[in-house]
Amino acid sequence: MNATRPLPNVGMPDDPDYEEKLAQFEARIARGEKIEPGDWMPYEYRRQLIRMISQHAHSEVVGMLPEGAWITRAPTLRRKLILIAKVQDEAGHGQYLYHAAESLGVDREELIDLLLAGKAKYSSVFNYPTLTWADIGMIGWLVDGAAIKNQTMLAHCSYGPYSRAMVRICAEETFHYKQGKEMITLYAQGTPEQQRMAQDALNRWWWPALMMFGPHDTDSPNTPVLMRWGIKTKSNDTLRQEFIDEIVPEFLEIGLAIPDPELRWDEESGHWISGPIDWDEFWRVVRGNGPMNRARMAARRQAHEEGRWVREAMVAYANRRMAVGS
Amino acid sequence: MNDTQWPRYEVFKQDKPHKPHEAVGTVHAPDPEMALQNARDVYVRRPDCHSLWVAPEDAVFKMTAYELEQDPNWHVETIPEDAPEQTYLVFTRQHHRRSMVAASHVGEVQARTPREALRRAMEQAAWTSKPVYLWWIVPQAAITASQEEDAPSMFAPAQDKTYRDQSYYKGILFGKHLQKKHAKSSPTGKKAS
């Protein structure tokens, strides 16, 4: 459990009416009803949602860092405006999600404290460095593209507040994806140096993007319960395969090569089959030893500290207004 | 750390003058005025917005159809004799479709308590022609609204930022020549390093 404060002690399997309530709950999900904050839900449903939503919120927040670092170095004013808008969106996405988590009985503040203390998980893709401007385009197309795949599925989630946050996020993410696709497409048609940058970015981001869908289904112990209760409607491997099938032809079309010597088109199944994913690397990064884990957390803590005076000023202003009764 | 939590406010956003205010989510803020500013930053990065309301979350009385069914005595309460009537705003949701909105404003009732307001709302045939899955009752006195004169600074800036919309990128050229040139390249073609 991610929370430092006990959750409402309801929906426990040893409650006398658990079986009856659970049957009603599962029937509601089967009918396509959304579960709302006041409704009965199994404790385990609440726990799994808080785990997922808080990780997702942290990913949006940490996800601002790799791209934010390039705002001052954007090559044109147009690109700068686009990048600022995208990074602002990610901040907003973090807020939508912390608030969805709050509807389950945790506080945004305790979740943020866990993140800053280095005790919370977030998507490991953000622990890789952004080395060139082409990375900004590649993140939009590839990383936001993978995120959209996952989020489009989660928009069907049985929990009302999470699904609504996802619908709102998906509507905004499409712009993130399109601006990246536009940039990389232009680079792929550009000077030899631009083409080289686009290919280099794909080489470095391809595998971390595939890892974003999480471990193989056989190594994903939470999946069955998440699917049973309509939190997820597709497994990690299903989503990853859909993503590969969609994006491989698009990269090939603009003349980029996929950095996977074993990748092949399988006529029989109609799928692109990728080579093995390096799960040792995945777990190394998840456990805190990726290239940028420490730098990301240091930047996050610094931002939080440097924003303290703003929060203090807001409180002082609110107190003063209350005192003068305006 | 204990300096970022602040009270929660529900945010209601009206896209166009003749559309209802819709519950889009929550923000934290030390007071209603800053809740409006935060709501603008979090929920109005894009058009359209004509008006925003915020209300402290603990002032919003929420009931789902499931909760009402589970507690047939939900309306039982003792109302003090001298309790004054006030105006309550009523919000409902009548579908389970994919949506980014929790509930939409349908109108007002006069009542002495939120529960009484809900009972009166349920008597309105126009609001209950289809089953209501979610009821929200908000005392009008708890709402802080954006003002007409705030619109240029709060909502107009989002209108010019057309690059936040995916349709801005319609012109992406997947050049025909590119397709021809690379149609036969292998997935791990010559450019892989």
Ligand SMILES: [Fe+2]
């Ligand atoms: Fe996002």
Ligand SMILES: [Fe+2]
């Ligand atoms: Fe707190």
Ligand SMILES: [Fe+2]
């Ligand atoms: Fe994004």
